[in-house]
Amino acid sequence: MSGLASSWDLIVVGAGPAGLAAASLAARAGLSTLLLDENPGVGGQIYRGITANPVRNRAILGDDYWAGSALAAEAKASGATIVNGATVWSLDRALGVGVSIAGKARLLQANKVIVATGSLERPFAIPGWTLPGVMTAGAVQTALKAQGLLPIGRIVMAGNGPLLWLLAAQVLRAGGRIEAILDTTAKLNWLRAAMHLPDFLLSPYVRKGLALVREVRAKVPVRSVREISAVGDGKLREVVADGRRIPADLLLLHQGVVPNVNLAMAAGAEHRWNERQLCFAPALDGDFQSSVPGIYVAGDGAGIAGGTAAVERGRIAAIAVVRALKPEAAVPDSQIVRQRLQREEMGRAFLDELYRPREALRRPDGSTLACRCEEVTAEQVREMARLGCEGPNQMKAFLRCGMGPCQGRLCGLTVSELIAEERGTSPAEIGYYRLRPPVKPITLGELASLPIAEAERKAVER
Numbered sequence: 001m002s003g004l005a006s007s008w009d010l011i012v013v014g015a016g017p018a019g020l021a022a023a024s025l026a027a028r029a030g031l032s033t034l035l036l037d038e039n040p041g042v043g044g045q046i047y048r049g050i051t052a053n054p055v056r057n058r059a060i061l062g063d064d065y066w067a068g069s070a071l072a073a074e075a076k077a078s079g080a081t082i083v084n085g086a087t088v089w090s091l092d093r094a095l096g097v098g099v100s101i102a103g104k105a106r107l108l109q110a111n112k113v114i115v116a117t118g119s120l121e122r123p124f125a126i127p128g129w130t131l132p133g134v135m136t137a138g139a140v141q142t143a144l145k146a147q148g149l150l151p152i153g154r155i156v157m158a159g160n161g162p163l164l165w166l167l168a169a170q171v172l173r174a175g176g177r178i179e180a181i182l183d184t185t186a187k188l189n190w191l192r193a194a195m196h197l198p199d200f201l202l203s204p205y206v207r208k209g210l211a212l213v214r215e216v217r218a219k220v221p222v223r224s225v226r227e228i229s230a231v232g233d234g235k236l237r238e239v240v241a242d243g244r245r246i247p248a249d250l251l252l253l254h255q256g257v258v259p260n261v262n263l264a265m266a267a268g269a270e271h272r273w274n275e276r277q278l279c280f281a282p283a284l285d286g287d288f289q290s291s292v293p294g295i296y297v298a299g300d301g302a303g304i305a306g307g308t309a310a311v312e313r314g315r316i317a318a319i320a321v322v323r324a325l326k327p328e329a330a331v332p333d334s335q336i337v338r339q340r341l342q343r344e345e346m347g348r349a350f351l352d353e354l355y356r357p358r359e360a361l362r363r364p365d366g367s368t369l370a371c372r373c374e375e376v377t378a379e380q381v382r383e384m385a386r387l388g389c390e391g392p393n394q395m396k397a398f399l400r401c402g403m404g405p406c407q408g409r410l411c412g413l414t415v416s417e418l419i420a421e422e423r424g425t426s427p428a429e430i431g432y433y434r435l436r437p438p439v440k441p442i443t444l445g446e447l448a449s450l451p452i453a454e455a456e457r458k459a460v461e462r
């Protein structure tokens with residue numbers, strides 16, 4: 001920590017596909033580049049544990065996962081400074097970055113910043129979702145990639161989206177057993193997706209996707225359902241789907257992913273509602289620069305497009321940074337990179353429409369918790385909206401939702417959609433939480449460890 005420079009040409013936040021690609025390109029071009037990530041190793045969620053994966057049978061996780069090894073090796077060899085275990089809790093419009101490493105906080109300065117914080121699983125607030133034994137599919141995949149841990153017992157998976165099918169295949173390949181998959185995809189979605197079918201058939205998704213679905217369906221019963229709830233006394237006992245009870249020890253929920261917007265929002269970057277992906281995403285130019293000059297957002301944080309697309313987005317942002325700071329440096333032809341990105345994004349619209357989550361599964365009712373941290377129910381949010389609450393920030397004052405440790409990451413979209421529904425408008429009009437640093441929990445001890453300039457010290461001395 002003490003040997004880390006305080007000023008950098010480029011600071012990249014997040015060592016997933018986009019961050020690794022961006023940092024590698026910028027460092028090779030001669031920029032002083034710092035890559036910060038809060039995990040023990042690089043890779044993000046998609047390539048989690050890629051440099052120290054305990055899974056020896058490569059077929060379990062698949063070729064797409066192991067492709068991350070080359071990306072990680074390239075970043076390591078590029079000359080970029082890579083710091084793991086680094087929690088970035090602040091980013092301001094002047095490109096100051098607040099980070100905690102090994103229990104000590106520091107303020108760093110950058111000429112440019114690339115936010116590559118990836119995505120989060122979409123909130124999936126069903127009755128009983130806080131019971132022990134109910135987890136997200138992403139959490140189980142993290143355990144499998146990072147520690148080689150396989151879930152046991154009676155496993156039920158519910159929801160939709162590519163990750164659900166991928167995880168099911170990985171669990172089965174590892175020797176696990178899945179009792180049932182409860183597919184929440186609405187039949188109407190197929191009609192909406194049909195207009196995007198030609199692009200999908202030309203995309204890299206089609207062959208991989210169909211192979212995964214066939215692999216899973218051959219071993220696991222798949223049922224189409226509309227409603228899901230988790231039931232138990234102190235722990236999960238059964239899953240109720242459309243009135244049918246299924247005994248279960250573990251329920252894995254997933255209904256897609258959404259951009260992790262907290263850091264970019266806290267920096268003041270403009271965000272807009274994306275109706276196709278049902279989420280807020282940053283407003284970006286062609287180089288992925290945000291409304292705040294010098295702050296770029298790459299990867300799935302710019303809108304969901306997948307891991308290989310994230311790589312190309314990271315490169316495009318890095319090329320723009322290099323051209324701004326060191327125009328004489330050699331960089332790849334951006335047009336070629338953009339063409340690769342276009343190919344990777346083909347078929348995305350089909351997937352967005354096909355796996356569009358049901359409204360009822362995005363907007364819970366009654367005593368179902370909307371905000372887990374502050375234990376705020378959906379009905380409480382709805383009632384405040386009926387009484388005149390106009391948006392999530394006012395809702396904070398009434399109910400404290402979004403003020404817990406997750407800072408809205410688990411409830412933000414749910415609260416916005418609930419308010420919008422009650423007020424008869426769209427989330428675009430309602431907006432999102434007004435986020436401020438620290439965007440991640442930080443102790444008073446860490447704050448106290450911040451270096452104090454002599455002028456600052458004298459200003460408070462008597």
